[in-house]
Amino acid sequence: MTQFDWTERFAGTAALPAAVRRRLTATARVIHVKHGDQVFGSMNVPESLFFLYDGRIRVSQSSDSGREIVLYRIEAGDSCVLTTACILAEEAYNAEGIAETDVTAIVLPKLAFDRLAAEEDAFRNFVFAAYSRRLIDLLRVVDDVAFGRIDVRLAERLLMLGDGLKEIRKTHQELASELGTAREVISRVLNDFHKRELISQSRGIITFTNKPGLAAIAHSA
Amino acid sequence: MTQFDWTERFAGTAALPAAVRRRLTATARVIHVKHGDQVFGSMNVPESLFFLYDGRIRVSQSSDSGREIVLYRIEAGDSCVLTTACILAEEAYNAEGIAETDVTAIVLPKLAFDRLAAEEDAFRNFVFAAYSRRLIDLLRVVDDVAFGRIDVRLAERLLMLGDGLKEIRKTHQELASELGTAREVISRVLNDFHKRELISQSRGIITFTNKPGLAAIAHSA
DNA sequence: CGCCTTCAGTGACATTGTCACTTAAGGCAT
């Protein structure tokens, strides 16, 4: 494999001295995961830190009864602290990360991570910031699930998923898994949206017909 | 104020060299908060890290509509990373910390924190571990709220709050705020528990009459 | 004792979740 310089991609490594960066590119492994495959999960806990070089990962949690909820998404340039957290806390967890696109990630051995966190302020702050973002993300999820109305949440999510697009290719089941609810509930609400001429539907596809209308619902709480 | 040595109380500082510990006790402030008072909140964001020396803090989030949910509790010896997270992420948040007992906390200026995190492995790991625990706590909250039944959650929470006790002094409203639901819902479920002779009630007090029975409900999902 | 505040109970209703189905759409093999 070519030793390409991924360090410029991350806020925590871009500003490091050239020597340190060379050491990193030599130590870390680069992995590729195909769209749709699991990046990590309860059966597959990486022993190391990892950083998302390219692509997007969807992190979700699933219940015993088979329902599922999306916690947040990891974008290129960010690090995935959840696996780290679980290693540190030595706790089982039922969250998993799925590659939403083809993914290129950097896997940094724990030892190298520790050394870097100790020696480089920029890197350490980057990691703290990554933890913080996830904590804030989860606060938001809790707020939504505990206090939000399902129609508002769905409208929000549709707009988020369809940002800049005319349609979304997702099944009702997939949308239900986004919000941690049941497919039937999504079907009902989408039907309502359809009756109000905010969207139109066909198998596996939702087409926007009135984004401002959806936005009004999304912001009505 | 007496410069008492709080450093022995924390996993992240107990093992530090004596010189470092002296520097810390000189730099950090010790604060006291009375039972029931707010330790931090949206109007009151501490600019510094803080560590809980003694007492217990309840961290909760509240909705616009006035409902509230307890996220987790901070016990003596732990650090409070949420405020740190919010500083780092530069995000508004609507979580607040309330002293559940009289509280003694150590407030460490950001500068001292950074230096310590850079220089001392034990301290840095302690902070990472604290972040991790909170992340895991929140995963649990999301799981409960999104997928859990209210009777199961209430039974669990009653047992947790009443651990080792014969009764709990909490109003229905307070229990509702623990779980992020409405008072009426708690009243209904408690009534049901009463009919099944698991508890007995009087104004502001819930008395256990059958803890194993409650435990059975708590573990039935 | 009566007043007042806070806590708890109640019934009607809305929203959301669950269950057990049916119906429809599209892919694929013959």
Place this chain on the structure above:
DNA sequence: ATGCCTTAAGTGACAATGTCACTGAAGGCG
């Protein structure tokens, strides 16, 4: 093209939870 098969979506009945607008009850205190 035709029928088969898998997956997606619709439906109605019901259960669980949340909301609203009240009423009633308990305890503190003048």
